[in-house]
Each structure stands twice: as C-alpha cells, then as structure tokens.
Amino acid sequence: MGNAIEFEVSEGIARIVLNRPDAGNAFNAQLARELAEAALACDLDPSVRAVLLTGRGKMFCAGGDLKAFAGFGDEATRCVKQLADDLHKAISLFARMDAPLVVAVNGAAAGAGFSLSIAGDIVISADNAKFTMGYTAVGMSPDGSSTWYLPRLIGLRRAQEMAFTNRSLNASEALDWGLVTRVVPAAELDEAAMDLCRRLAAGPRGAQAMVKKLLLCSSGNALEVQMEIEGRAIARAAGAPQGIEGVQAFAARRAPVFR
Template sequence: MSSQFRTLTVDRDNAVARITLNRPDAANGITQELAAELAQAAYDAAGDPSVRAVLLTGAGRFFCAGGDVKEMVGYGDRAEAEMKKLADLLHRAVTTFARMDVPLVVAVNGVTAGAGIGLAVLGDLVLAAESATFTLAYSNVGLSPDGATSYALPRLIGLRRTQELMFTNRRLSAAEACEWGLVTRVVPAQDLEAEATELARRVAAGSADAHRTIRRLLAATYDNGLESQLELEARGISACAGGDGREGAAAFVEKRAPKFV
C-alpha cells in the first residue's frame, strides 16, 4: 500500500497500515481534500483483509489543529453548505475508523485541537508525546464541535469535564489528558514513533477474531441492557472459539506462542 494522496502518506509495515496526516506547514489542518482522502484511506485499510492494525499519526510538530480556518474563510457566502460538506467528509472517515474490524492505534505527536481531538480519541490505543497538548477551541472561532467530539468525550471523560473543555477551551497537557482518560499512555517525544510502531505491530500479530469482536462489543455496550450485551458476548466468544480460539487453546495447552493467521 503506497500513498497516492496529496495530504496524507499511507504506508505498509507488514500487517500494519500507517496513515500520516501530511500538511505540516498548515498544522495538518483538515481541508475538504484532506477529509476526503482520509475517508478513502480509512476505507482502503478497512477493506484490506491483510491489514491487521491501523496506525494514525501526524507529520511535523502538530498532530492535527482541527479544521483549516483559512479554507473556511474562503467559503464566503457558501459557508453553510461548504462547512456541511467538510463535516460530512470528515465524518465518513470517523465512521469508517470506528466501525472497521481492526484496532486503531493513534500516535499524537504534537499540538491537537478541534476535530483533531476527535481523530485522536478514536484510537483503541492512544499514545501521546510528552509535548502534545489538547484543546477544543471551537467557540474561539464561533463554531460548535464536530468530528464525534460531542459523542466520544462525554463517554471517555464524563459530561462535566467535557463541558469545561467545550465552553472554556481549556488546554490540557499530555499528562493531564492521560489522567483524564483521553489517552492511554504518555511517552517521551523522541520515543513516540518507535513505541507506537511496536504497539501497532504487537496488536497486528494478535487474534483478528478476538479484536474484531472486542471492537463490536465495546461499540454496542452503551446502547445495550445487560441481557442484550450478554447475548452479544455469548455469540462473540462462540464465533471466536470456532476460529482463532482453536489455535489459541492449542497453543496454551502445548505451552507455545499462538500463531494467528
């Protein structure tokens, strides 16, 4: 998988698809073009059976500063229609990342704002450089949230903290973001790429059946009552038992590492 995009680079590391937001001179701001390319890259990775994990990161000092305000100024009298187009394109990418069967690892390499936070917290595993910061900043430019931030943040950090971030545009350090539950782990900036790559490789070597089922279970958990979730768990573990579970059980009994294919 080689990159054919103008605003992203997409590379393959064996079973890991690495997607890099690549507008470093514009803080990796989200334009309509970037949003469309990100949706396509997500679709390509999700539909490729040889991809076992996706790693998302940014080029340069920024992970993603959110929507490209300079492009928005150019919308002029068509601001409402063009902003809806931008949001729809971005949300296509968000939905694909959220619903794909393989885990998403996000490496937050620097400043993150607006919809960049939405992309960051999509990850099943989120590593942040010590230098990373997080601020929503929508209302600073007279806008309301998008990128699934109003969906994900209350679920991750609670309503009160989400309200504080959205109404005051408080800036969180990487350590604060970790303490609040926005990211999984904070690592030294110089180690971020290596640690994120190793983590993505480790996940890609795991059971695709188990990972697919875990993602589906967690996606459904807030919408289900106990009995409905228990039924999903029973169906999921049963399906796994007929697939990767056979190799996993055999490896356990034989005291060797499983080889999931």
C-alpha cells in the same frame, strides 16, 4: 492517496500520516476526503491488522483550516458540511473496521484534530502534546465525534468544561483524565506506536474486531442484551481457527500463531 495524506501498508500495518505540516495538518476539503479514502482502504483490505494514524511535523492536527473556511463566502454552510461528512465517514470507518486504530499524537491536537485524536482504540501521546477543543473560540460547535466519545471517556462534567471553556490539557493531564492511553517522550513516540501496532498485527484479527464491536455497542444495550451478544461472539470464536489455535497453544504452553 494524494499529497494531504501519506498512506502505506506493510506487514499487516497500515500507516496514515496527516501531511499538511505547514498548515498544522489542519483539515481542508482535500485532507478530509483523503482521510476518508484511507479509512475505506483499511476497512476493505483483509491484510490490514493494525492501523497507525499520526501527523507530520510539530502538530498532530490544528483542526479545521480556518484560512480555507474564510474563503468559502456564501458557500460556507455547504463546504463545511461536505468537509464534516468526509471526516465523519473516516471516523465511522475507523470505528467499525476490524483492525484496531492506534493514534500517535505527536503535538497539539485542537478542534477536529482533538476529536480525531480521541477516536482511536489506543491513543499514545508525546509528552509535549496538548489537547483542546477550541471550537467555541471561533464561534463553532464540535464535530468529529467528540461529543459522543468525550463524555464516555472523561464524564459529562469534564466534557462540558472542555467544550465550553476550551480548557487546554497537557499530555500528563490528558492521561490523568483518561483521554489517552499512554504518554511517552516525543523522541520515542513513533517507535512506541509501531511496536504496539506490531503486537496488534500479530494478534487474533477476528477477536480484536469483536472487541471493537462489543465496546462500540455496549452503551446502547441493556445488560442482558449485551451479554447475549458476548455469548454468541465467544462461542463463534471458540470454534474458529484463531480460537482453536489460541486454546491449543495455551494447553501446550507455547506462543499462539494467529494467521
């Protein structure tokens, strides 16, 4: 990875840090491209069992880098589409990779940063974080999957309010609305997120991957279709090494060891 992203894998945990703190970790072409590269690396690496995404500095992500956008001139449409394509590639890979994605929101999340923050499988927020869409305030419409995730997380009416009025939510409100999973003191955010990633990394990778797939496809399937997918998945899991280990460990009243 380059300078816009910090990326490392250790003990089954991939850690991705947005690293443009002087620009509020705002998305320029380089950051979007490197995030897509990091997401692809996580997707292809079978040793990655959990992924942690956070930001460097006081903000999680301010959204698109509007100073960079202002310099696009006549190339604005092409440049913004390329940036959005890279961001969307990253989010798609995060959604479909086997490893669960933990997003640690360390400060304000706006625009594309807001969209990225709510795309996690589990979202832990610092108590000083703020969440806003902000797109229409600068004459833009949303990207980064927010119009897909947001109505599913908080309902259409609240999604409409956030998108049209750019209402800002503090961490407590975001928790109450269902945008985030948990709120912790800012000083404890990194350790809380890492603790969660360690727990996930010790879990059954195949079963966790199937949880992601089942939840992702559920809204587009009829009840009987979804149950058939569930039935086939749990049957395969029962005969797989991790499923066998989990059942045997339960029967023996010991902690399972998933490898």
